[in-house]
Amino acid sequence: MELRAYIARRLLLLIPVLFGVTVFIFAITMFFSPTERATLYVTSPQGMRDLPSIIEQYGLDRPFFVQYGTWLNQVFHGNLGWSNVVSMPVGRAIFHYLPATLELAIFATPIIILTGIFFGSRAAAHKDKPVDHATRVVAILGWSLPTFWLGLLLMMIFYGYFRGLLPPGRLSSAMEIMVTSGDFIRYTRINTLDAILNLNGPVLLDALRHLILPVITISTVNVAFIMRLMRSSMLESLGKGYILTARAKGVQEKLVISKHARRNALIPVITVSGYLFAALAGGAVITETIFSFKGMGWWASQSALRLDISSVLGFALFMAVMFVLVNLVVDILYTRVDPRVRLGGGVQ
């Protein structure tokens, strides 16, 4: 019962947050002249020509909250404006570019979490031993690497020095043609997944080849982060009384670590998965830009560079909504892992 109330409360708290997010986004548009703001309501290439009538139609010279209401109404109808950079409505652009970003995330996330947890707990279990020092150095170094610079270096080596071994982009041009031909059905627009569904080996290999560098780039910083977090939370867990109890019971050291310490140590790691989402979203902008990996991040950075405001804000709004939902899921997941939260409901 308490759990249901907890979730209900979380859902209720979403309302003011989402309200605030939209107000904030809309407030940012107020930096612009009505003409520039008019692009927020354009839905077709023709629309770009008659901006003055749009100002008229949507009352872009009226008070803030009236305009906000009009805009919010449009947003609810899926109209986020016109993306000049890619010449399509922002709403469509989001769904056009989402699969590429998802693909990146699908490959990066397990790598980040599994490597991070594995090395983090190893470091803690062998505190002040060579493994620990090595992890520490690697983690601090990874945490300090500028993502964009790492991407450039990797490309310099694997694309430049090794003569196009791991090229930028999502697919090479030959495969691009194959994918867009009629025989290849694009179920999800996630290339690797589509290739498997179409039983197309060459496309799968090519897509994987294009994924290696972006995935390494986007993972490095976050692996370092999870590694450090896991290490310290594992150390904390290893210092607890129940670890001594487990040893006094005669549990093997390996099991003390993997069963008694790790499960407790994972609880704080789960709470940062929300952070991981934000880091991946931000990392995607940089990584996709460097590798011309045409996903949402690439689109957003191109839009930002050309001050295509409706695209940037549409992207920010979409990401904020996703982030809020991810955090909700994390909160609920948290109650599954920590029985104290699940069954709690004590005083205060």
Add this chain to the structure above:
Amino acid sequence: MSSWKLMLRQIVRNPLSLAGVIIIFIFITLAIFAPLIAPVPEGHRDPYLIPHDGYSITPQPPSEEHIFGTTQGQYDIFYGCIWGARTAFRVAFLVMAITILIGLVLGSLSGYFGGKIDEVIMRITDVFLAFPALILAMAIVASIGPSINTVIIALCVVWWPSYARLIRGDILALREEDYVEASRGLGASSARVILRHVLPNAIYPTLIMASLDIGAVVLSAAALSFLGLGAPEGYADWGQMTEFARNWIVGPQNDPLKYWYAVITPGVFILFFVLGWNLLGDAFRDIFDPRLARR
């Protein structure tokens, strides 16, 4: 004070944190003596604008005249890297100072008084924290118009809520401490309790977090610059200099790594600057975080 001595001894004893101190010290020296190390050419108006020798696009390798070579647009890499240290310090310290100030004021209001004030402040932070940080910063810079100051503003907007939250949490915990209660029991006013007992004890964890965060701030600012959303062209800024190198990662057929100097140098400066702060922050955390210190 003996605790300072103890802290210094602990920092010096650990090779990693000592390395951090040395790196930061070197960067401070570079920033302070920038006019001596990389003199401003005569007749050059703004020292933060990198002087350039002609307008040719192709980077030139290191030579007598340009010891680190020149990057796209013939900007001197050495000059840019040295003066870039000033930019990095400016961005980092301004962002951190503003963020901590806002965080301290709102966080202590929220934490100490609770109730309605707390609820309102926390809902506002919720809104700001609902955005992935870099994306919000990007949107803000793109909206106001790119410049170094916009980057600072955007990073402050992105960063303050986590500080407000951290400080609020610390204060909530401190408010329950016996010594705070004891002070109220002696008849101390709220202002006195906050200023004499709560804030001095809350400020240390904040500073540790700040030292760990400086690297992240510099990285974010550099990333924005790299995306073309930072300093104006030619400004002494490491992120932008990396961006200049983007088109030169692949050299001609016979020498694929021909322009390495344009790619590597500014990145190394960013890496070491951030590394220095992270090493230092890590050491601070080990020293001050009582939960870790006991082991």
Add this chain to the structure above:
Amino acid sequence: MKDLIKIRDLAVRFYTYEGIVYAIDDLDLEIRQGETLGIVGETGSGKTMTALAILRLIPYPGKIESGSILFFDKSIDQELELLKLRDDRMRSIRGNRISMVFQEPGAALNPVYTIGDQISEVFLLHRRRELAQRAKQRLDSLLSDGNGLAAGVKRPFWGWQRRIYDKIAKESHAFEPRLLGRLPLFRRLLWRMGYEAKLLTVDMLKDVEIPDAARVAVQYPHQLSGGMKQRAVIAMALACSPELLIADEPTTSLDVTIQAQMLELFRRIKVDKGASILFITHNLGVASEVCDRVAVMYAGRLCEVAPVGEMFVHPLHPYTKALLNAVPMPGKKLETIPGVLADALNPPPGCRFHPRCPSAMPICGQERAKLKEVSKDHMVACHLY
């Protein structure tokens, strides 16, 4: 009868940043079979370290510097040198032959596992063969009683399971079960041992007077009160009927009435199970309640060992006397011990109590007094005797 535990010249040191901490210095002590031996002393006297040394669980950066701890193994009629035992042999003693109850029941239980899981673990660690035997018997009865279609279908599977359990029961390291135990999904096929362990767990919980034991077994630690948690910890320690139960301040964090229940439980355990108990406490009242013999420690050294009646009626060591006088008792003037506890980093030379001792002699500052028997069973380490 042989002593269950014989500690000789035990020294434990901690190598810290500030210097070497002499946590235990040349300790000689024996625990007899079936007795409750109390160790009393103030903070830093080395009581807990003595207990952890017996289990070889001294935490980093501490080290057992020298000495020997002999454990009399009744089954082979031999004394085992615990400090020289191989790690896996030592593990098979921990929780099985020697087990421990800790001061904070809340901290001693793992918050993410149920009480039942944590107690079953002890059975699964040390009683594999017995569990397999029980599982086999249960399958035997299923095979003989099982009627109907469902039983008909399952029968071959039961037969197979029975064979596996039989192997485990005969030889716990047989190849087939070991392989099964390694494979992630197949491990589930051995669930019957876990089930048997759960049944034993519930019996164990009933044994320590937990009402509604079956329900408590599936609860998480935070759902129980402090007293119930401590009972669960005791059940965990008693699971394998150990020869020695070490209780480290088991009642300190509990209320007086709950403490009384707990002390009653310890008394019953000693009678019912015939186990020896090493009872560590700083509360002299508690020590006098449950112990047969009491050892007093100060700053890592033993001051006096005596039967409980002797100790509280005719204490010999000046520290014991002072400690007893410092306990508030109605109608008696409170007496204090001057000075502060000996610094473990720089302990005073000679007898460690001499700077605070009212009857200190010149020799006390130079030479430590050896423990000697002044009357039957009454040992004291003081130059006065």
Add this chain to the structure above:
Amino acid sequence: MDTLVDIKKLKKHFPILGGVFRRPVGMVKALDGVSLAIRRGQWLGLVGESGCGKTTLAKTVIRLWKPTSGHIYFDVPDETKALIEELESQGKNGSKLNYLLNENDLATFSGNRLRSLRRRAQLVHQDPFTSLDPRMKIKSTVGEPLRIHHVLSGEAARSAVKELLERVGLSAGQLERYPHQFSGGQRQRIAIARALATKPEFIAFDEPTSALDVSVQAQILNLLKDLKKEFGLTYLYITHELLIAESVCDYIAVMYLGKVVEMGRPEEIFHSPRHPYSQSLIAATPVPDPSRRVGRIVLPGEVPSPANPPPGCAFHPRCSRASDECRELAPELRPVSSDHYVACFHPL
């Protein structure tokens, strides 16, 4: 001997928040109608197990917490109290009553009135490791009350602090040190010195020795005895150790689940307890005397939660003498002999 602190029907309830809106869904009745009088110069011992409300009582009496209802009179003449009672019994909510309450009832105090009380009544916390500000030197800690109340300043304050420290057995050379440089017993001495700084008449002690070793405990108790005699202090001493209460206090009150169940002089409470709870509490207390080992009464069950106390007499589920009356009605404190009160329908 006149009454210094008079507590009348004091209640302190803490809300339990729950549900979707974090509204109070229940009340923890930490104090459920406590009446207690502390005479000038008395050392009153308050004993009980954890969760019985003894700490709440101490903190409410010196007004760190605001009571839910009830009166606290500090040094108020009997006539005034009688007058208030008379006016209240008439059921009138007149301005005279309000005036009298505002002038005399601590429960209504705030602001300056509360500040002036702080000079006269002090609390010493349980744990000396948490009650001293770790970042404040000892001289500032002990001198703080002097500065707050502008009692003394400059050189006079400094010498007063020095004197206080010497009085509690510390040397003046330790003024410049920080709390972590002291042992538990020394810290508790510092806390006592701080409480003495404004020369209060009344000090409440919340288990001041429970974190300390036996030998240190004896030192502190002797110090308290001397200070009381020297400054003519009145003590409210909270403890869960009956032996301490019996050997140092002049008068004892036993609490169970937010109520005082018995009070009287120590000889009477300990040798002829009348409440079954007091009796079993005394019986459960281990005494360092092996000859007294026989005939223990072990009280079954545990203390119920103060959020959900049993109806009638809160002790009845654990009481062997409970009757139907006990299950329905809550007994009031009644005198059984001079100065000995019991709240039980079937006193022993």
